[in-house]
Amino acid sequence: MSAEIRIPSIVKIGGGSLAEVAGLLLRLQCRRPLIVTDPFLMSSGLPERLRTQIQDAGLSCEIFHQTQADPTTAIVEEGVRVFVGGGHDSLVSLGGGSPIDTAKAIGLMATNGGKVSDFKTPKTPYIACPIHLAIPTTAGTGSEVTRFTVITDVGTGEKMLVAGDVLLPTAAVVDYELTLTMPPRLTADTGIDSLTHAIEAYVSRKASPFTDALALAAMRTIWRELPISFLEPGNRTARAAMMLAATQAGIAFSNASVALVHGMSRPLGAHFHVPHGLSNAMLLPAVTAFSVEAAVGRYADCARTMGVISADATDEVAVHHLIRSLYQRNADLQVPSPRQFGIDKVQYFDLIPSMTAQAFASGSPQNNPRIPTAEDVEAIYRQAWQ
Structure with missing residues (x-):
């Protein structure tokens, strides 16, 4: 290839x-x-x-x-x-x-x-x-x-x-x-945005050995350094590492494409003015849980690289820990759900069909390892509400 x-x-x-x-x-x-x-x-x-x-x-x-x-x-x-x-x-x-x-x-x-x-x-x-x-x-x-x-x-x-x-x-x-002057909320949101870029680039159907190397390097760094940048805004070592990793992840996804998280994130941001990185963070754990069955080995690589499980863990154990760790990292970084963000419930659920159509129109869901149906996307939006 x-x-x-x-x-x-x-x-x-x-x-x-x-x-x-x-x-x-x-x-x-x-x-x-x-x-x-x-x-x-x-x-x-x-x-x-x-x-x-x-x-x-x-x-x-x-x-x-x-x-x-x-x-x-x-x-x-x-x-x-x-x-x-x-x-x-x-x-x-x-x-x-x-x-x-x-x-x-x-x-x-x-x-x-x-x-x-x-x-x-x-x-x-x-x-x-x-x-x-x-x-x-x-x-x-x-x-x-x-x-x-x-x-x-x-x-x-x-x-x-x-x-x-x-x-x-x-x-x-x-x-x-x-x-160095980025506030904690912006640090967290943009950091998880970068993590999403790295993970989606690695599991994308358009991934290549070139993008794999950058994506893995970026996710390893981001997982380690983001909590430090969040808690210690003036930590120059962590800030330098995060900046390099964000650029590596950017090159990776620019050449491998993003996938379902980004496809679903854009309409969520457009309709409810959720910052892009934050809307990615809201969706990343649920979309990962949906997608793993189609690329267990790839997601297991992510888990091992990020250090959420030992290198000798089985793929199945690794992906279980990956999903659990993504939810926990959101909690540690105080990422709100759409409900906690203050979005009106009736408006959110009424717009799910429209957001779903816009997600597919972006083309990004077709790069996902598990290509969703409209019903799948609607179900993930409903799940993410909580």
């Missing part, structure tokens, strides 16, 4: 690497980058410091800071107007998954035209996007190294997955020091 691997042409990793952004833009022959970030980071002063670094290198640079959690088609359209109207030739995304996904979509629409919905899966965009340098500030989404973006349609409420090689950032700067 052959596998085609796609990663950014340059990935800088390490503490303090943010200081190398301007030099990297010069290497990429950018002249007028647009920084894409969010209001929270803007209030911290970080985007302005980055703009000063870029301007001191002789480049013209502006900031678009209107991005929001669960980026929408309206925000993307506004970003395109700023990008085109300002004569920008490149993008620098700074933030979590939302600013990076927004920058990908801005680049896509600036060159391809039309609407974001024109390119939702299974359609694939093909016109190259502008140079994009991605700088994550959370250890979670892996979006800095993936060829995906997820944008919510303001008209339908659907979280649309767009996939294509043209969305892959040209370069990424992965500086763990940017995560």
Whole structure:
């Protein structure tokens, strides 16, 4: 079996690497980058410091800071107007998954035209996007190294997955020091998001030896270091390890694809504004319990690699401990169920058929080791409620 691997042409990793952004833009022959970030980071002063670094290198640079959690088609359209109207030739995304996904979509629409919905899966965009340098500030989404973006349609409420090689950032700067101020809730949610990326990449029907190695390395690190990052936010060793693992998991799932957890997570986030990492965490144990029978050996590998069971345990014992450990880790990290999150029960159950249809429309469930029916997905949503 052959596998085609796609990663950014340059990935800088390490503490303090943010200081190398301007030099990297010069290497990429950018002249007028647009920084894409969010209001929270803007209030911290970080985007302005980055703009000063870029301007001191002789480049013209502006900031678009209107991005929001669960980026929408309206925000993307506004970003395109700023990008085109300002004569920008490149993008620098700074933030979590939302600013990076927004920058990908801005680049896509600036060159391809039309609407974001024109390119939702299974359609694939093909016109190259502008140079994009991605700088994550959370250890979670892996979006800095993936060829995906997820944008919510303001008209339908659907979280649309767009996939294509043209969305892959040209370069990424992965500086763990940017995560030292992450609060515990965000640390937990993005950390489990990364764990989900690693597990789903490993059990995906599109997995390869290349992605397997990265996925296993990432899940080993995340399982060990996430509780430390959660309880000790200033622990630089744990933060550095989590940042590297998030990038490894991002490369793994970008090339092997995610599966049922992500397919079900997107509509849950779209309808009830649950942060993406948190909605993954709500679903991961139940989806794993549903899926194990079709890939017992693969899930057992995950359990042994994560250290939740001894290396000589049987596959059946290993997967039992894996499921139990995922539920326990959610409890340790104070992950709420949809009910505990405050979602209205009647609305949740009324929307289960619609969420199920949107999950299948994403294409991700088809990568799952056990391909579900609509009835299976509806049952998992009901189970996750508690």
